[in-house]
Amino acid sequence: MNMKHEHEHHSTSHEAHDDHHQEDGHGNHHEGMIADFKRRFFVSLGLTLPILLLSDMIQEWAGFDLSFAYDQETLFILATVVYLYGGWPFLKGSIDEWRERNPGMMMLIGLAISVAYFYSVAIVFGYGDGHDFFWELATLIVIMLLGHWIEMRSIMGASNALQELVRLLPSVAHRLTGEKSEDVPVSALRKGDLILVKPGEQVPVDGTILKGHTTVDESMLTGESLPVEKETGNLVIAGSINQEGSMTIETTGTGESTYLSKVIELVSEAQESKSRTQNLANRAAKLLFFVAVGAGVLTFAIWLLLGYPVSMAVERMVTVMVISCPHALGLASPLVVAVSTALSAKRGLLIRNRTQFEEARQLDAIIFDKTGTLTQGDFGVTDLKPQAPYTEEELLRLAAGVEMASQHPLARGILQAAEERRLAFDPVDSFESITGVGLQGRIDDALVQVVSPRHVRQQDILIEEEAFEQLSASGKTVVFVLRDGVLVGMIALADMVREEAKDTVQALKERGVRSIMLTGDNRKVAHWVADQLGIEEVYAEVLPDDKSRQVKKIQAEGRKVGMVGDGINDAPALAQADVGIAIGSGTDIAVETADIVLVRSNPGDVLSVLDLSRNTYNKMIQNLWWAAGYNIVALPLAAGVLAPVGILLSPAIGAVLMSLSTVIVALNARTLRI
Template sequence: MQKKEPSLKQHEEPPSSHTEHEEHHNHEDHNGSTGHHHKNHHHVAPEDHGHEGHGGHDHHGHDHEHMIDDFKKRFYISLVLTIPILLLSPMIQMFLGFELTFPGSMYVLFALATIVFFYGGWPFLTGLADELRQKSPGMMTLIGLAIIVAYGYSSLVIFGFQGKNFFWELATLIDIMLLGHWIEMRSVMNASNSLEELVKLMPKEAHLISENGDVMEVPVSELNEGDHVLIKPGEKVPADGTVIKGNSSIDESMLTGESIPVDKQKEDELIGGSINGEGSLTISIKKTGEEGYLSQVVNLVKEAQETKSKTQALSDRAAKWLFYVALSAGAITLVIWLSIGYPFDSALERTVTVLVISCPHALGLAVPLVVAKSTALSAQNGLLIRNRTSFEEARKLEAIVFDKTGTLTKGEFGVTDIITQNNKSETDVLQLAASLEAQSEHPIARGIVQTANEREIRLIEPDDFESITGKGLQGRVDGKELKIVSPGYATEYNIQYDENQYDKLASDGKTVIFVIADDQLHGMIALADQIKETSVNAIKKLKEMGIQPMMLTGDNRQVASWVGRQLDIDEDEIFAEVLPHEKADKIKEIKRQGTRVAMTGDGINDAPALANADLGIAVGAGTDVAMETADVVLAKSNSEDVVAIINLSQATYRKMIQNLWWAAGYNIIALPLAAGVLYPIGILLDPAVGAVLMSLSTIVVAFNARILKV
């Protein structure tokens, strides 16, 4: 997956008249959709936003990798030691019908089991201590209880206490639980690098202009407020500042969501991290480092990630109840067997049997195996899960908020309407316009040329080409004096056109240009950000599922409303001209109403909103920042994959519940039998039979996870 490329070429050719040509598309003249372009995008509360935490995130990532490697190593070493433990265990020998003994064999068994208990079981023993300290018993407590009882009782048996040892049960339980935790941790490794990705957007060096006019390369970290900096064509803006010389168009799409490069001239504000177009600019640094726009976005993302709820895993909740059930069942078993006259060693053996088999091996695998399968399935379908908890909760979503540019739309201009005059055909008008526009690299020019190519219209090489300062282009094409100009030019020179048609196009937020040949208007061409075909289907399917689609965009109201109408999104669910911190605020507002909401976006400006949503979905063609902040990444930039996420979440949850019931089923059967409920009629669960039931339960759970599909 890659970052979006800048909307403007980083020109290798001389700027010549291109810079002036860009002015012919200045939106002030086109349709009045300008107001937003010159908004000051620095209106985030000027707090002290430091970069603390960058190292912390990196440290967390390394810790997570180390933990995965640690579980893997413990699993394989314990697995190797389990083989001789099984071979030396009298209960397994009896069950399989063979005998293997030698002088001191029981002490060898004890030594091997001791290594597995302390080395393999250490994560569970420390986990038990942590959970008990927090007064919140869960899976670690249940596993820890089972292995401590099995090891303690079996050690007593080895050294003379009357009974059967459970070292085989101890070893297999530790092996399977280590495997389950290793699978789960590997599947959900999602240490967020979003803060580092944000910082990477800033260039490392800047062209500082000294007091005597010399230009020198300095690290961006050395820039101070008031410094004058030169920004060359195609370079990134090193810090927030104000233009003091030059004019150019700036690509802010990854920062503000504005789909059209914004024209900047003297006294206009620039955002650090945005990309300069074809002109050179000199700026006065206004904000650096912690005060800059990107640092404030960093802070918003960080806050949201820290406050994101940590839902307890289903298996942990099941383990918590099983822990209480096991303790109760063990205590009741001991009391009853003693009260009906059995010796203490028999009552204790029965109690230990209950406590050991109360921790079903299948429970440790029930959720991790489904997680691993759903993660693999999602990856095959281009859905990259980064936060499992949020993904699992996607089944409860009631609303999905979409960013417009690059998510619902392509972020590229395309021709939507061609209005002809003087008996000219659409092909005639488009051919003339595209032939002249082919000389420019402006996004609008590219949209016209692209449409002409799609219609297989032959372009004509212009005899000459020049810009009309601030208004458009002119040249000679096919013997005609051709002008491609803005509405402002047409008004200034009293060129007659259908004002009703123009007003209708402009009210939709479309950019309109006029094609004039030999001083006669041949037609108007309207362009707009192109809507993805998949977006239409996605919105339709979401509505059928009872999920409310919404749209948030930094673009202007007219454009947003037009896109909303094409996609059948209700007008009151469209929020336009929204700054990044306002996007996050809107998500918080929706959540305060009790609505479970997802956010889908692709730009840096979407990062705080993605982090605040119940489920953040990044479109893969977008920025690394959006992807690192999101819970799920859509690799194929297909809005329909949002529907696939919800379907997979629902299917995954169903499988988890099924597996937990299968795992619990083992307990429902085994615990009462182990406790001796049916002993009066001669039925008592032998530990070896308990092992068979445990194995069957584990096999069923594994098979059930494997057949997960969407």
């Protein structure tokens, strides 16, 4: 029973920029709504107890009498407070659904409580005979408030994706004027401004390098796993991280014209266009609304045509309309939601969007990002090729000795391999990082260098060409180790495949779910990883807008698509997919855009998503049948179908049936744990 407001989105990146200072507003708003429902529930519950005691129908049914001066007026005042205060969210929601011409849960509840209230007011003030329905009105409001409160507590608020994206951009830039540098807000930058970007800083705007030679980490923006070398004339992207050298860039794009802002726009468009499917309980409520109105009008007309007085026809019509909104329906979905959310948390799943979680059971294609999702996002040594007379251990020991002083991703991989072999290495002196070449330092009075293939070529050093080509062709990154200018050997590294990813792809294949890899990384690397995992469909060197376009293309084939990713470049595709699934260790923007988050960062948890979604949906269907079963029995009897044979459902018996269906629904929800 998701509220309409559950997944609100800003419609443009411009709005996201404007609302940056309100970035926490939605979370506070959501918490405020939960507190509001809780407060309305407890106030209404407190007032419902005396309403039940003062109701003549309850007194007649339970066999006691409680009357005093102005007892009916007291009942009217208490019921009016419950109707206006407790029922306000449903009355307001009814108006919203009426304006949208899309009746659902709110209009069904609003109809039932309004008919009960105004009919009861007429009875209390002597405008008709019969029993009032104030008790029914109060209990219905209390149970519906409880249902909404339970559900809102057990799910997370709406997406903060656009605000998270805006946060990624630095707020201050070093603008150069002549030889001077001044710190200015990024919003003050214009096209053509010269900006200084220091090592370790984020690039504040899109631009062209005028001076400097460095490496830039673009992995979270483009999916390229290795840092990218940049020199004069190259383009840099806002939001990427400058690693080694300082650079001066000329601004080519600011504000909404930057690459990152285009990603923001893509996310916004995808969220707006994503099908706003009503969830299960709301679809049932929509049907019941039309049934209630139709049955009520038909009941009134038939009793009049049979010659009964208007008061009798009105009583039958009101009885039908009031009991057509089953209390159990208000709890059918929230109780299952609460249980499945608790189960999800135990399995390391964070459900952010209930409606899309329900849809996960229908997925028949899962698209995986590569870096950080199918792979660990960390480089590991795959091959050691020492040059005689050196051994693998000596090759690795020399490389690790130099790499100890570096923060480069490849350095971490080489050091880890040395630690796994428990190698001891001597301290390095005169360490130096040479951009575009590699690293060097002195170990045991010898100059040890870990360099790129390009440097080896430039120095005309002979290497095993066949072995090098074979390693490169499989998408591995190869570095060469030199000792005093003589080749010691080569080391191949790759972004290591997650072991659990292999099992996941195989399990999905057995279920008939197609696995697809979609990555911004280069083709060689992508196909090497795909071969390791058994994925046959691979799309590499894909930009963020191409990722969301590829998702649309697969959806156009009539498939239900799930997208699993962790980077900024995955955000548009996560928003576009039928179900977006983020790796928990990924970027905030990926997590905020997704419908489901894998907290343990294990791609194998995708299988848990599919299983739990199917089981939850089945349990909801069962509960809705129990809730509707009450209507199937109660509505015809309330309308008076069996009146000719002396059977006419009284509101008191209707209350017993209602309570019974509510208890069954509550117990059935608990069985989801089994």
